[in-house]
Amino acid sequence: MSADLPFFRYHPDPLASGSILASAESCACCGRSRGWIYTATFYSAHEVSGRFCPWCIADGSAAERFAGEFADSYGLDGVSEDVLHEVTRRTPGFHAWQDPHWLVRCHDAGAFVGEVGYTELAEHPEALDQLRADLRIDGHHDESRLEGLLTRLGKGMTAMLFRCVVCGAHLAYADAS
Secondary structure (H helix, E strand, C coil): CCCCCCCCCCCCCCHHHHEEEEEECCCCCCCCCCEECCCCCEEEECCCEECHHHHHHHHHHHHHHHCCEEECCCCCCCCCHHHHHHHHHHCCCCCCCCCCCCCEEEEEEEEEEEEEEEHHHCCCCCHHHHHHHHHCCCCCCHHHHHHHHHHHHCCCCCEEEEECCCCCCCCEEEEEC
C-alpha cells in the first residue's frame, strides 16, 4: 500500500481489496483530486454525487457531511462505541454480493483481509472451521456436499476473510451471489 494513503486499522489494504483505486476523480466531500478514490459502499439518506477520497474517509468528514456510513453496524455487537464509529464512519467498506458486514473477535472488530477462495481460506484452518460451523447452522448438514461447496468457493460463493486485531486469529463468512 502506498505510504501516501491513510492507514485503516480495520481495512489495512483497501487497494488489494479494490475498495480504493487510483483515479483522477475529485472527492465529493473535499472537492480535491488526490489520485485515489473509494469505490465500495456508502449508506446515506442524502444524495451523494461522486465518490470519496481516502482522507475524507479516514478523518470522518465524508460520513459526517453526508450523514452516512461505509459499513453496516450488523455484526459489530460487543464492540465499544469508538470501534463501532471507526468501522462504520472512518473505514473503507468492501465489495460483496450481499450486504457486507464486519466480524468481531476478542471484543474488537476484525481487520478485513479480503475476498478469498478455498485455497486461501485453507491456509487459515480456524477460519475454515468457523465457516463450516456457520454453514451447518444455515442448514448444510450433509458433510460431502458441505465440503464440495467449500472447495468451489469462488464460483457463485466466496469467503470474506478477517484477522483479529487482538489475537491474530482469522475469521470468515460466506458471501453468495
